[in-house]
Each structure stands twice: as C-alpha cells, then as structure tokens.
Amino acid sequence: MYSVNYHRAASVADAAKLLKSGDAKLLSGGMTLIPAMKTRLAAPSDLVDLSRIKELQGVKVSGKTVTIGAATTHHDVASDEKLKKACPALAHMASRIGDPAVRYKGTIGGSIANNDPAADYPAALLALDATIVTNKREVAAGKFFTGLFETALKDGEIITAVTFTAPAKAAYEKFRNPASRYAIVGVFVAKGKDGVRVAVTGAGDDGVFRSKEIEAALTKSFTAAALDGMKISAKNLMSDIHASADYRANLIAVMAKRAVAAANA
Amino acid sequence: MSDISLTVNGKRVSGTAEDRTLLVHFLRENLGLTGTHVGCDTSQCGACVIHVDGKAVKSCTMLAVQASGSNVVTIEGLADGADLHPVQAAFKEHHGLQCGFCTPGMIMAATDMINRHPEGLDEATVRAELEGNICRCTGYHNIVKAILAASETMAKGARRKAKQAA
Numbered sequence: 001m002y003s004v005n006y007h008r009a010a011s012v013a014d015a016a017k018l019l020k021s022g023d024a025k026l027l028s029g030g031m032t033l034i035p036a037m038k039t040r041l042a043a044p045s046d047l048v049d050l051s052r053i054k055e056l057q058g059v060k061v062s063g064k065t066v067t068i069g070a071a072t073t074h075h076d077v078a079s080d081e082k083l084k085k086a087c088p089a090l091a092h093m094a095s096r097i098g099d100p101a102v103r104y105k106g107t108i109g110g111s112i113a114n115n116d117p118a119a120d121y122p123a124a125l126l127a128l129d130a131t132i133v134t135n136k137r138e139v140a141a142g143k144f145f146t147g148l149f150e151t152a153l154k155d156g157e158i159i160t161a162v163t164f165t166a167p168a169k170a171a172y173e174k175f176r177n178p179a180s181r182y183a184i185v186g187v188f189v190a191k192g193k194d195g196v197r198v199a200v201t202g203a204g205d206d207g208v209f210r211s212k213e214i215e216a217a218l219t220k221s222f223t224a225a226a227l228d229g230m231k232i233s234a235k236n237l238m239s240d241i242h243a244s245a246d247y248r249a250n251l252i253a254v255m256a257k258r259a260v261a262a263a264n265a
Numbered sequence: 266m267s268d269i270s271l272t273v274n275g276k277r278v279s280g281t282a283e284d285r286t287l288l289v290h291f292l293r294e295n296l297g298l299t300g301t302h303v304g305c306d307t308s309q310c311g312a313c314v315i316h317v318d319g320k321a322v323k324s325c326t327m328l329a330v331q332a333s334g335s336n337v338v339t340i341e342g343l344a345d346g347a348d349l350h351p352v353q354a355a356f357k358e359h360h361g362l363q364c365g366f367c368t369p370g371m372i373m374a375a376t377d378m379i380n381r382h383p384e385g386l387d388e389a390t391v392r393a394e395l396e397g398n399i400c401r402c403t404g405y406h407n408i409v410k411a412i413l414a415a416s417e418t419m420a421k422g423a424r425r426k427a428k429q430a431a
Contacts, residue, residue: 006267006284006330027331034326035308037285047284049331075320099397100381101311101374104320105327179309181396 002043009048012055012135012160018048019156026050026158028071028110031102056109056160061086067163070109074098077108089170089263090128093120093188096174098181109159112144115151115208117238118182118201122208124172126199127188130164145208167192169222171262173255174202177242184243185251187211189259191222198256203248205236214256223264224257269333273298274342284330289313291329292339300340300369304399311398314370314377315339321377323397340369343376351422352376352415361411363402374398375412379419386416 005022009015018024022045027033029051036042050056056071061082068077077083078095097103097111097120111121112132125132125141132139135158144152153159167190174186183202190197196218198211217226232252234245243251270279273296280295292298292315304312306325313325316338343350349357352375362368378394379386391409400408 001285001287003283004285006328030326030328030331031308034328038306047328051331099311100378100394101314101321101323101397102308104322 001037002040004037004044005046007046007048009050009053011053012158015048015050015053015158016135016156018046019158021046024048026113028107028113029073029102029105030110031098031106032110032114032116050109050158051107059083061166064166065163066090066166067161068108069161070159071107072109074103074106074108074111075100078103086166087128087164087170089167089172089188089190090124093124093172096120096176108162112162113151113153113159115145115147115149116182117148117204117207118177118180118184118186120172120174120183120186120201123183123186123188123199123201125162125164126208126210127190127197128164128167128170129190129192129194129197130162132159133161133163134159142210148207150207165192169263171259173258173262175251175255185248185255187214187252187255187259189214189218189256189263191218191263195219196222200252203237203252205238211252211256214252218260222260224261227253227257227260230256267330267333269329271332271334272336274338282329284328286329287325288315288317288327288329288332288337289324292324292337295329298339298341302366302369304366304370309397309399310367310370311374312367312370314373314398316373316377319380321374338373340372343372350376351418352379352412355411355415355418356408359407359411359414361404361408363400363404367398367400367402371395371398371400371408375408375415378412379416382416383420383423385420386413388413 007018024046025044027047027049056069058069059080060067074094074097084091130141132144170190172188174183185203186201188199198214201208230253232249234249237245237248239245302312304310308326315324391412
C-alpha cells in the first residue's frame with residue numbers, strides 16, 4: 001500500500017470539507033477500497049473515514065417507506081427486525097453478502113458507490129426503484145448506476161442514504177462464485193404498486209441492468225411458470241474465466257425463476 | 266503518522282504508526298501479539314480475525330488508525346489465566362486443528378458466531394458461517410464439531426448463571 005493520510009470525519013459536512021484535500025477518497029467499511037489499496041489498484045492521497053458518523057447509520061421504516069443510512073453495515077441491514085418485516089428480501093440479500101466478518105464492516109453506501117458489476121445491492125436498488133440520497137441531491141437508482149464501477153456521483157458528492165417504498169413481493173437469488181462470493185449472476189425481482197421490476201447483476205457487460213423481457217412476462221403473470229422456456233440473449237453479457245456469456249444468459253432465467261418462486265412463497 | 270490508542274485484551278495501549286499500517290501488523294509488530302496470523306492478506310482466509318468492539322473482523326483489511334479508540338480482543342485475550350476459553354478447550358478436546366495456522370482466526374470467528382446465535386447452532390449454520398475462514402489442512406470436520414460442542418458448553422454456562430441470578 002502506498003502512503004496515505006487518514007482523516008476521521010465527525011459529520012457529513014466535515015467529510016465534504018475533508019474530501020477536498022488532495023486526491024482524497026471516502027472510506028466506509030473498506031472491504032473493497034483497502035484490498036484495492038493493498039494491491040495498488042487504488043492510491044488515494046487521503047482517506048476520509050465515514051464509518052463513525054452517526055447520521056449515516058441505521059435503518060428507518062415508516063409505513064411502507066424504508067430509509068437506510070449509507071454507512072449501515074450489511075450485518076445491520078440483515079438483522080434489522082423492522083426491515084425483515086417491511087422488505088425481507090433485502091435483509092436476506094444482505095445476509096448473503098461476502099462472509100460474516102465482511103458483513104460487519106461493509107456498508108450499503110460503499111457497495112453502491114463502488115458499483116462492482118457483480119455486487120448485490122445495485123440489483124436490489126434498481127429493482128426496488130430506490131432513490132439514492134446524497135449531500136447534494138436525490139438520484140433515482142435507474143440513473144445512478146452508469147457502467148462498470150461507474151455511477152452518477154460527482155466529485156465531492158457523498159451518499160447519505162437510500163430510500164424506497166417496500167414492495168408487495170420481492171426476492172433475490174444469486175449463483176455465487178464459491179471463492180469470491182460475488183454473484184456470477186444475481187436477479188432481484190420486485191412487485192410493487194408501479195408494476196414488476198427485475199434487475200440483474202454479475203452478468204452485464206456494462207454492469208447492473210433491468211431485464212425488460214422478464215419484466216414483461218412477469219407483468220402478465222407473476223409466477224415462475226411464466227418464465228418457462230424463456231431464452232435470454234447472451235448479447236452484451238460478460239464472458240470470463242468464471243462463466244461464458246451463454247452460461248450467464250441461462251443463469252439469468254434460472255435465477256429469475258427461483259426469485260419469483262421465493263417471492264411467492 | 267498517527268498516534269493510535271486502543272484497548273487490547275483489556276489493557277490500554279498506544280503507539281505511533283503510519284496511516285497505511287494494517288491493524289494486523291500493528292498488533293503483531295508494534296504490540297508483539299503474534300497470535301493473530303496473516304494468511305492470504307486478501308480478506309479471504311480469516312486467519313487474522315479478531316474482535317473489534319465486539320465484532321469479528323478481518324484485521325488484514327482494516328487500518329490500525331481506523332481502530333483507534335476501539336476495544337480489541339485477540340486470541341491472546343480469550344483465556345482466563347490458565348483456564349482456556351470454552352471454544353479453545355473444545356478445539357483442544359475435539360482436535361479442531363492440524364497445523365494450527367488458521368486456528369486463531371477460527372476460534373475468534375467461532376466465538377463471535379456462538380455469541381450471535383444464543384438460540385444454539387446446528388452443523389449447517391456453523392458450516393455456512395465459517396465460509397470466511399479457510400483451513401488448508403481441510404480439517405473442517407473437527408472444527409465444526411468443536412464449535413458445536415463449545416456452543417453447548419457456553420449455553421449450559423449461561424443457563425447456570427441465569428439460575429444463580431434467579
């Protein structure tokens with residue numbers, strides 16, 4: 001790891017100020033950033049630690065509205081009793097990120113700011129039609145995830161929370177790489193008052209995306225059977241040492257079916 | 266450089282380290298606590314698991330300065346004098362180690378797992394929750410046995426304490 005200057009932010013305003021120093025980066029759980037710094041893939045001059053900022057912590061559920069602070073860990077999302085009632089699919093998804101030690105540190109804000117093409121949260125937030133709240137504005141998930149490790153975040157912008165309306169039904173299923181525990185394919189299905197939304201992670205050449213054809217089939221009938229015989233095109237899907245694009249295409253249909261079955265269970 | 270002060274195994278300690286110093290290196294090199302191991306150095310293997318503010322985390326994926334002000338427990342802090350912690354005793358009794366390299370991380374992860382499941386553990390849960398700890402001797406079978414046995418012992422201990430209190 002190259003030399004770095006560490007700063008612990010006391011508030012979001014404080015973090016925004018500190019972020020102006022040199023080539024600073026925000027540090028939340030550090031589950032991606034620290035390994036990237038160790039391998040020198042990332043070399044920020046300064047780190048601004050957000051993990052102790054109280055206003056960024058915790059899950060709030062008010063009626064159907066769920067708000068999750070950006071520095072809330074996967075462990076805290078997975079074990080939040082109110083969330084387990086309002087949107088059990090998201091709590092369950094968080095309980096299967098990485099391993100227990102990673103879930104104690106990794107945060108929802110860190111995951112979506114990084115936008116790894118195989119991360120789980122981008123699929124969840126896109127399917128839940130969530131809003132990403134920053135210290136400057138609110139951005140719809142559909143406009144937030146813009147490509148591989150790319151988001152709509154501008155310089156100096158800090159994610160403070162994520163908010164969404166709890167869906168009537170939802171579930172997430174993923175086919176995990178057993179070594180990295182990232183999704184080779186993960187599919188989040190959600191049936192809300194504005195219809196069915198299906199988001200796919202781990203597969204797209206350009207990161208997380210919505211599958212309009214699965215959404216159309218599930219809008220007609222929200223059942224696993226509605227996806228029988230569905231062929232997903234391998235166009236624009238990733239091909240790597242873990243899986244070919246064709247294999248991923250097949251997995252999308254399989255994971256979508258499993259997710260719908262789980263959502264209806 | 267930063268001044269780092271934290272509580273390690275019940276003792277207040279402080280030192281100066283570069284901001285890029287990993288917590289595991291601070292423990293091993295500045296404090297001489299070499300029970301915590303560096304296995305993979307890529308957050309996969311869990312040999313470096315310690316407890317920071319009561320949570321089992323990988324100390325190779327955390328800066329020492331991030332932990333400043335925290336309460337840290339390492340494998341050296343588990344035993345009560347000559348009396349092994351129930352998880353340590355169970356690893357000994359059930360031969361939950363071969364070469365022993367992964368053992369400190371396994372035991373710290375297991376202690377956290379048992380604390381997180383006061384309702385008790387079953388084999389499937391133990392195996393699932395051990396996914397962040399790798400044993401290259403592949404001695405998982407006895408590790409799982411040891412954790413299940415320790416979970417029983419600790420639950421009995423807790424019941425006894427509750428009875429005495431009642």
